[in-house]
Amino acid sequence: MIVFRYLSRELLVTLSAVSAVLLVIIMSGRFIKYLAQAAQGALDPGVLLMIMGFRLPGFLQLILPLGLFLGILLAYGRLYLDSEMTVLSATGMSQQRLTGYTLLPAALVALLVAWLSLGLAPQGVAQVAQILNQQDALTEFDTLVPGRFQALKNGSRVTYTQSMAEDRSALGGIFISEKRLSRDGDKERGITVLVAESGRQEIQPDGSRYLILENGYRYDGNPGKADYRAIQYKTYGVLLPKPEVSGEISDREAVPTRDLIGSVNPRHQAELQWRLSLPLLVFVVTLLAVPLARVNPRQGRFLKLLPAILLYMAYLALLIAARGALDKGKIPMSLGLWWVHGLFLMIGLALLYWEPLRLKWQSRRAPRELAHG
Secondary structure, eight states, X not given: OHHHHHHHHHHHHHHHHHHHHHHHHHHHHHHHHHHHHHHTTSSOGGGHHHHHHHHHHHHHHHHHHHHHHHHHHHHHHHHHHTTHHHXXXXXXXXXXXXXXXXXXXXXXXXXXXXXXXXXXXXXXXXXXXXXXXXXXXXXXXXXXXXXXXXXXXXXXXXXXXXXXXTTSOEEEEEEEEEEEEOTTXXXXXXXXEEEEEEEEEEEOTTSOEXXXXXXXXXXXXXXXXXXXXXXXXXXXXXXXXXXXXXOOOOGGGGSOHHHHTTOOOHHHHHHHHHHHHHHHHHHHHHHHHHHHTOOOTTTOTTTTHHHHHHHHHHHHHHHHHHXXXXXXXXXXXXTTTHHHHHHHHHHHHHHHHHHHHHHHHHHHHHHHHHHHO
């Protein structure tokens, strides 16, 4: 029991540290993406933290299996390097017993991943989808920030306002620049610049929104050419485009697990198998990591780290590829993703029992060679 607590503590501490680092890296990259959309006016900056919070379970369900895999490699690799595993082996600690000890904390991780993948992650995705749908209903007027140039439509439209009322009912000191494109959208036909002293939003009966500019000028022409046309106006209406929000969230990811069970939709069945695969992934990578963590103290603890990571990446990539093939009907639903787990389960068992069988074979061969000698 003392050995089990010691191994579990080493494993869980390393798992926590590795998972925290991976989580910070992944969330930083995703936060920068959402922050760029907020800077362009496509997202309200006030919802960024909510989006990241709801996306957290989806990140963790993929990070924890990898964190456990790396945690076993690093924690047990250190024990082999410090010859602690040699001492444990001398007291009767076999690879099979070590694997049994490791599967117990792995079961806790698997339960956590199952809770995330089957419950929290779909709920979080549904909440993010709802927030993004609300952002899609916004217009350029709703996302303007006074004193800052805002680019929309991939930079083809730039809007600026010097001041804005607290209730966003009126603007002051307005500047709008927009590139005029051909009908097919592949050729630039010039630029239009609008300036106005003030403006307000007006909603039409069909739901479209216009920015009504007052007391200003419109300039049309081509940069670098002296063919500009200037028009003075008292009132001018500009259709407000909707910001384009890229959420990269599919509908099936937000479907509750209870609705996936019993569904005849192939995409729903594939999604259910994917969610069930993540907890199963935890047990399989544990069987892979325990024998891969065994290193010679002379070789260093990082000798097998790169091959082990490549093996894990192959496992995850094959799962994702099988999921895509399952969506397209190229793989029978009865076969599903289970064959991928079966393949790497056999690899893990082969790695686990290869070294004991090799040592046993060598021990039997040695007396025969001495007898013949």
